[in-house]
Amino acid sequence: MNKMFIGAVLAFSLFSCDAKKKELELKEKELELKERELNRKDSLLQTTTEPAGTERPSRKEMVTKDPSLSNINNLLGTWKDRKNKEKTMWFNRNGDFRFVDLNGDLGQYEELTGKYTLENGKLTLMYDDRAKQTFNFVKVNNGITEYYIKKPGYLMEKE
Incomplete structure (x- = not known):
């Protein structure tokens, strides 16, 4: 047993x-x-x-070696989301921005304002009424140079 x-x-x-x-x-x-x-x-x-x-350089090398990713002249103006043209960003030379975005909790669009900084491909929006938000500012070369503002849920193109 x-x-x-x-x-x-x-x-x-x-x-x-x-x-x-x-x-x-x-x-x-x-x-x-x-x-x-x-x-x-x-x-x-x-x-x-x-x-x-x-050979592709590392992301860090690309960011630190490309001064255009810190140049606000490449950012100034109007940007619209590729999928939702209602989402719009405006950047002014004085460091102010306006951002029309969809508030997921309310289910409606709202206009947000504040100050921005652009440094080494990092776009930081410092809102007047909420916590700051960071986006990636990227450069793409496909025959012509284009810039995009990217973050999950956003792909902004310059108008």
Whole structure:
């Protein structure tokens, strides 16, 4: 009887360890697939912004070496969201901005105002009535130089 019990416990232990090993292998494969997807997306971004046959510098190098990403002259004017033209930003030379955005809680558009800073591709909006918000200011070269203001849920193009 003891031998049968020990055999059953041993079999259960082996089965349990095997199941945990398979679960771990599945999680590792899932992480590998996610990493491949991220690498694929990154390579797609690279192909749209670099000439053929060149090595892409790191994001940090691009930001620190490109003074145009800190030049407010590239930011001044009117910007509209690519998918929702109601979302609009205006930037003035004196550091003021206006931003018409959709308030998700209220379900309606509101006009926000405040001051902005642009430094090394980081656009910071310091609102008059709420916490500040940071966007990425990016430059794309596809034959012509274009700038975008990006953040999840936003892709602003200059008018």
